[in-house]
Amino acid sequence: MIDQQQIHGEPIHDAQGHGEQAHGGQGRAAQDHGSQGHEEQPQPAAPTPASAPAVRPLDGFTVGVTAARRAEELGTLLERRGGQVLHAPALRIVPLPDDAELLEVTRSLIEDAPDVVVATTAIGFRGWIEAAEGWGFGEELLARLSGVELLARGPKVRGAIRAAGLTEKWSPASESMAEVLDRLLEEGVSGRRVAVQLHGEPLPGFVEALRAGGAEVVGVPVYRWMPPEDIGPVDRLLDAVLSRGVDAVTFTSAPAAASWLRRAEERGIRDEVLEALRQDVLPVCVGPVTALPLQGYDVPTLQPERFRLGPLVQLLCRELPGRVRSLPVAGRRLEIRGHAVVVDGELRPVPPAGMALLRALARRPGWVVSRADLLRALPGAGRDEHAVETAMARLRVALGAPKLIQTVVKRGYRLSLDAHADTNKYSGV
Numbered sequence: 001m002i003d004q005q006q007i008h009g010e011p012i013h014d015a016q017g018h019g020e021q022a023h024g025g026q027g028r029a030a031q032d033h034g035s036q037g038h039e040e041q042p043q044p045a046a047p048t049p050a051s052a053p054a055v056r057p058l059d060g061f062t063v064g065v066t067a068a069r070r071a072e073e074l075g076t077l078l079e080r081r082g083g084q085v086l087h088a089p090a091l092r093i094v095p096l097p098d099d100a101e102l103l104e105v106t107r108s109l110i111e112d113a114p115d116v117v118v119a120t121t122a123i124g125f126r127g128w129i130e131a132a133e134g135w136g137f138g139e140e141l142l143a144r145l146s147g148v149e150l151l152a153r154g155p156k157v158r159g160a161i162r163a164a165g166l167t168e169k170w171s172p173a174s175e176s177m178a179e180v181l182d183r184l185l186e187e188g189v190s191g192r193r194v195a196v197q198l199h200g201e202p203l204p205g206f207v208e209a210l211r212a213g214g215a216e217v218v219g220v221p222v223y224r225w226m227p228p229e230d231i232g233p234v235d236r237l238l239d240a241v242l243s244r245g246v247d248a249v250t251f252t253s254a255p256a257a258a259s260w261l262r263r264a265e266e267r268g269i270r271d272e273v274l275e276a277l278r279q280d281v282l283p284v285c286v287g288p289v290t291a292l293p294l295q296g297y298d299v300p301t302l303q304p305e306r307f308r309l310g311p312l313v314q315l316l317c318r319e320l321p322g323r324v325r326s327l328p329v330a331g332r333r334l335e336i337r338g339h340a341v342v343v344d345g346e347l348r349p350v351p352p353a354g355m356a357l358l359r360a361l362a363r364r365p366g367w368v369v370s371r372a373d374l375l376r377a378l379p380g381a382g383r384d385e386h387a388v389e390t391a392m393a394r395l396r397v398a399l400g401a402p403k404l405i406q407t408v409v410k411r412g413y414r415l416s417l418d419a420h421a422d423t424n425k426y427s428g429v
Contacts, residue, residue: 054345058083059337061316075087119197120197122160124223151171157171175307194218207219227259248282252309252312261274274299277294278299320337343401353379374412
């Protein structure tokens with residue numbers, strides 16, 4: 001056992017000139033003090049200063065946001081809970097009030113009424129009515145829609161329908177287009193004319209299944225998804241996923257998820273991005289339809305029970321802190337988050353180089369990590385091991401508790417894992 005008098009940020013000298021693994025019988029302890037046969041009891045945890053603010057659920061975490069619509073609202077919800085937001089809209093919505101295709105489709109539906117109209121998004125339904133009003137036949141469209149079977153995918157669309165003075169016939173509790181499809185097929189669609197307000201991309205399998213059932217399907221393209229005018233933020237988010245510079249990425253529409261993956265494929269990094277999402281970066285989708293492009297590449301996703309931004313943020317507030325280990329180090333409790341640490345309930349921001357070192361030490365808490373291995377962990381450090389010493393000094397200052405990390409002379413550094421801790425519990429995490 002390494003003498004506890006020498007483990008709190010002070011050098012540990014190895015009389016043999018080589019090192020031993022600390023704790024749990026992983027090797028012999030340093031010999032210069034270990035023969036004295038006594039240990040100093042771990043120091044009690046220092047109380048959190050009364051002035052220190054409470055740690056919020058997302059403090060220390062970075063979340064990528066791919067949304068175009070309501071991105072500001074989602075970002076605000078995340079930031080209020082402590083998260084740093086990397087905004088990278090993967091698509092932009094192009095409204096079509098003057099689009100010839102939408103105009104032609106609207107006229108055809110007024111002249112030849114459909115049997116069923118499926119409204120899929122509130123913004124799309126409102127946009128359709130507003131476009132018709134701009135063309136001068138809004139009342140004709142509303143009159144025609146009042147006489148058909150009007151289905152709403154969810155409560156937001158239902159609200160838009162009622163705001164227009166119409167009444168939906170039915171809306172699924174699940175907010176799932178699959179349930180809408182099941183209902184239509186159970187009713188029978190052979191010979192029926194079904195108008196479907198599109199998301200901006202064809203709904204996967206929905207239109208095809210209706211046509212296979214004998215329906216005439218008319219797509220209503222109220223708006224289109226287009227690539228963002230500035231692709232730079234998307235590339236920065238992709239790079240951050242590869243470097244594990246974000247802890248989670250949120251997706252609020254299937255077209256955005258598909259577009260984001262397409263950009264990764266264009267850059268030749270799709271496989272690496274997918275691996276990061278499977279292993280280290282948490283992909284969170286607002287609902288099952290949004291998750292389809294990711295699940296098509298065997299990427300497991302998390303989704304809130306209710307397909308809303310608020311529940312999505314609440315899910316992140318549970319999941320990200322739940323993935324963090326709490327380590328007993330030098331009488332303190334240490335939590336390593338994305339770009340910060342929590343020491344005894346106090347948030348301590350840490351620079352990127354320091355986080356890289358801390359993560360390398362935490363992979364096997366209590367074990368010595370050589371300067372050469374730590375140098376490889378430092379981003380862009382080159383070959384000079386002095387960079388490790390400089391970054392380590394800054395890390396100790398950032399932690400506000402230098403004794404959390406030991407210097408083992410001629411060997412490297414180690415986290416001062418408390419003597420009573422089960423090293424096997426934390427090894428390899």
